[in-house]
Amino acid sequence: MPVTLNHTIVHARDKKATAEFLTSIIGLPAHRELSHFTVVQVGETSLDLIQTDEPISSRHFAFLVSEAEFDDIFGRIQKRGLPFWADPFRKRPGEINRWDDGRGVYFDDPNGHLLEIITLPYGSGGLSAEHPNPLLGG
Structure with missing residues (x-):
């Protein structure tokens, strides 16, 4: 099996608003919730959004x-x-x-x-x- 990138964690101020921005602007499927993550699927890879109040790099x-x-x-x-x-x-x-x-x-x-x-x-x-x-x- 070839190595693929499965997911990456992305910090967000408002994970649901960010997911809605990404899915609507890029034209991706609706996001889903997975425990404390809001998940945006991009092909075989997901962007797993996590909410934070800390500074975001x-x-x-x-x-x-x-x-x-x-x-x-x-x-x-x-x-x-x-x-x-x-x-x-x-x-x-x-x-x-x-x-x-x-x-x-x-x-x-x-x-x-x-x-x-x-x-x-x-x-x-x-x-x-x-x-x-x-x-x-x-």
Whole structure:
């Protein structure tokens, strides 16, 4: 059996509100409750939200989506008036990126976690892409 990521724990100020944000903006199945966790299923992996009043360290979550899903999600981001960026450093506000000749955009969840939607995996376009991923250093 191949190794897969089963779940990761995500800290939230309001775990149910965060779950509703994630499921509605990304278009995921409704969340479920599992003891003290609110669980958001993302394919085979779950984001297990746990509520905290302690300071939350921002984490980054990238979702690989189809072109049609990107259009739907990006439409919901725009409809809600959420700030978005073409880069993880938030230096290109109001833009999307074309890395790997796909599309990508970054936006925040209610807890300050940085979310990303991409239509192609990082580096998949290689250096021959019209818009190579900057991580390739080309």
